[in-house]
Amino acid sequence: MHTISKIHPISFIKGMSTALELTNKGISKHHLETAIISYSIAQQLQLSQTSLQTLLYAALLHDIGAASNWEEKHLIMHNDHQDSIFNHAESGYRILKDCRHLNVLSIPIRYHHDRIAGGNPSGLRGQDIPLLSRIIHIADRIDVLIDANDHIFNQRNKILDYISDSNIFDIDLIKVVKHLAKTESFWLDIVNSSYQNEFLSDLDFLGKLMFNNDELIEIAEVFSKIVDETSPYTASHSKNVAVVSSSLAKIYGYNDEEIKMFYLAGLLHDLGKLAVPNEILTIPGKLTEKEFDLIKQHPYYSFRILKQIEGFTTIATWVSQHHELLDASGYPFGLKNDKISLGARIITVADIFCALSEDRPYRNGLSVEQILQTMTMMALENKIDSKLVNYICLNADMILNLITKKVIPPFLKKQC
Ligand SMILES: [Fe+2]
Numbered sequence: 001m002h003t004i005s006k007i008h009p010i011s012f013i014k015g016m017s018t019a020l021e022l023t024n025k026g027i028s029k030h031h032l033e034t035a036i037i038s039y040s041i042a043q044q045l046q047l048s049q050t051s052l053q054t055l056l057y058a059a060l061l062h063d064i065g066a067a068s069n070w071e072e073k074h075l076i077m078h079n080d081h082q083d084s085i086f087n088h089a090e091s092g093y094r095i096l097k098d099c100r101h102l103n104v105l106s107i108p109i110r111y112h113h114d115r116i117a118g119g120n121p122s123g124l125r126g127q128d129i130p131l132l133s134r135i136i137h138i139a140d141r142i143d144v145l146i147d148a149n150d151h152i153f154n155q156r157n158k159i160l161d162y163i164s165d166s167n168i169f170d171i172d173l174i175k176v177v178k179h180l181a182k183t184e185s186f187w188l189d190i191v192n193s194s195y196q197n198e199f200l201s202d203l204d205f206l207g208k209l210m211f212n213n214d215e216l217i218e219i220a221e222v223f224s225k226i227v228d229e230t231s232p233y234t235a236s237h238s239k240n241v242a243v244v245s246s247s248l249a250k251i252y253g254y255n256d257e258e259i260k261m262f263y264l265a266g267l268l269h270d271l272g273k274l275a276v277p278n279e280i281l282t283i284p285g286k287l288t289e290k291e292f293d294l295i296k297q298h299p300y301y302s303f304r305i306l307k308q309i310e311g312f313t314t315i316a317t318w319v320s321q322h323h324e325l326l327d328a329s330g331y332p333f334g335l336k337n338d339k340i341s342l343g344a345r346i347i348t349v350a351d352i353f354c355a356l357s358e359d360r361p362y363r364n365g366l367s368v369e370q371i372l373q374t375m376t377m378m379a380l381e382n383k384i385d386s387k388l389v390n391y392i393c394l395n396a397d398m399i400l401n402l403i404t405k406k407v408i409p410p411f412l413k414k415q416c
């Protein structure tokens with residue numbers, strides 16, 4: 001197994017940004033395109049490398065506050081002037097302000113819809129609004145105005161008209177955009193997928209800063225909370241799965257770095273649920289086939305997002321298989337027996353244990369006896385790994401204690 005040593009932040013942030021792009025029809029590119037436009041503007045302003053880095057990371061995550069709420073997701077992608085547009089900016093600030101590796105992004109994100117003439121809930125106006133927020137604001141609105149069904153050149157005038165409102169946008173930035181708008185390349189770079197692909201790989205900023213496993217865990221915890229907030233029934237599901245999978249990995253004899261990978265995988269295993277509308281996740285009964293089809297997308301998207309992060313191949317594989325069953329009746333690949341990795345089997349049993357212990361819209365959380373009975377039956381039916389179920393049975397009280405009393409396993413205490 002390849003353990004993770006160090007990962008460049010842009011690789012991880014880009015992956016997490018893609019998670020924010022999930023819709024029920026696939027992956028959009030709003031954050032990426034906003035980052036590309038912001039970058040073009042910032043180059044004209046000759047920002048320092050440090051500011052440029054903060055700007056791009058903030059642009060890549062700017063709508064993080066809307067990710068778990070589909071009503072908000074819809075609102076921000078439609079160009080209206082409702083005051084509720086500020087809600088997700090404030091939520092984004094709150095989500096990021098206490099994460100020591102991302103808190104530098106919280107301020108630019110907090111004010112990214114503030115209008116230059118004032119009247120904002122923040123009370124800020126004019127040059128008091130941080131420059132990076134002003135850049136993301138104009139870049140964001142340019143991108144929202146682009147109609148993917150029409151050629152970008154046909155839309156230039158309509159977009160320039162809209163962003164010329166000096167009550168909303170910074171007059172200096174309007175001038176910069178109007179200057180950039182004279183070149184075809186400015187417009188083509190926003191929508192050309194081959195440039196989009198190379199855009200982030202070309203950025204090196206400060207070069208040396210790298211995240212280790214402990215730092216990745218802290219950032220992944222932010223995203224796991226966003227995923228868990230998509231439904232009131234999963235309030236701490238991802239964290240629970242992280243705790244139980246890493247505890248099982250410890251019992252199984254994995255080393256410390258591998259155990260941390262299980263913790264990371266647990267935190268991120270349901271990342272693809274950001275593609276499933278809130279109302280599907282809270283239906284109080286049996287789902288229709290169509291509704292269940294939407295749920296079945298989530299391990300696929302978790303996999304595709306994590307796979308693009310350098311060093312995450314093993315984690316991505318485990319996560320991709322966490323709904324596969326040994327008799328090939330699982331999803332999304334329909335894998336059978338030894339085609340399902342041991343790492344995935346560990347996450348699967350941890351996921352089932354946690355899910356059964358938690359309330360769901362259609363039932364209350366089960367008792368430990370009921371959980372073990374259900375899991376033993378699944379092992380007998382060749383659905384899940386019987387050896388792992390045996391470990392669960394032998395350590396059930398300890399495992400339940402970890403999740404109900406929010407006990408941090410000793411081997412993880414350092415970074416949590
Ligand atoms: Fe926004």
Ligand SMILES: [Fe+2]
Binds near residue numbers: 030034063140
């Ligand atoms: Fe946006």
Ligand SMILES: [Fe+2]
Binds near residue numbers: 298322351
């Ligand atoms: Fe899942």
